[in-house]
Amino acid sequence: MSQVATYSVKTVLKDGTSIQIRALRGSDEADMLAAIARTGPQSLQSRFFILKRHFSEKERTFFMDVDFSNHVALAALVExxxxxxxxxxxxxxxxEPGRAEMAFMVVDAWQGRGVGxxxxxHLTDIAREQGVRELTAEVLSDNRPMRSVFAKAGFKLARSDDPTTVHLSLSLGSAPPD
Structure with a gap:
């Protein structure tokens, strides 16, 4: 089992709230679906680019079947x-080898508090340790809060053929030697 599969850290949000960031577990599916149920339509559209409330069995399998090598997922939890x-x-x-695409979702009540x-x-640190050289993200053009999160992390605007989305990229440097 990958060391990333057992990743877990306790940290604190900027308002002092204790939070745990840990590897997503197969047993988290019901909690993830409950988080989606507590997320508003605008936030869901910002994450999935369409209004999405229900997921097919294939989609749920993709989101929950994480190998922590080619697909790494973290959950943020509070008590x-x-x-x-x-x-x-x-x-x-x-x-593709050395390049990964990122995505995030934060329950509405927790947005703007530093969770994303x-x-x-944490994902950037894991990616760097695993030899990923570039992280990318597609964000809706009008999703200013998420664009700001990426910009503060050093992501740069890249070319986008679609006026409704922006392509963001962060170079993590060269892969470490084997």
Whole structure:
């Protein structure tokens, strides 16, 4: 099992709230679906580029069947009413050797508090350690909050043929020697 598959850190949001960032587990599916249910239509459209509430079995399998090599996913959790609750998630998927595409989603009530930035930072560190040389993301042009998160992390605007989306890219440098 990959060391990334057991990744788990406790950290603190900028408002002092304790948060756990950890590897997504197969047992998280119900909690992930509950997080989506607590996410508004605008946020879901920003993440999936269409209004999405329900996922096919194939889609759920893709989102939950993470190998922590070519597909790495982290969940953000906080304690609410005595139990850990998923409030967001982020992932990257290798699209070609050395290059991965990232995506994030944060429950509406937790947006603007630094959850996405923390997920991005942890995923970037993991990607770098795993030899990924470039991270990319597609973001809706009008999704200014997410564009800001990526910009603060050093992502640069790349060419986009679609006026409704922007392509962002971050170079992580060369791959470490074997």
């Amino acid at each position: 609410e009413q005595g139990r850990d609750t998923v409030i967001g998630g982020g992932r990257y998927v290798i699209v 930035s923390l997920l991005l930072r």
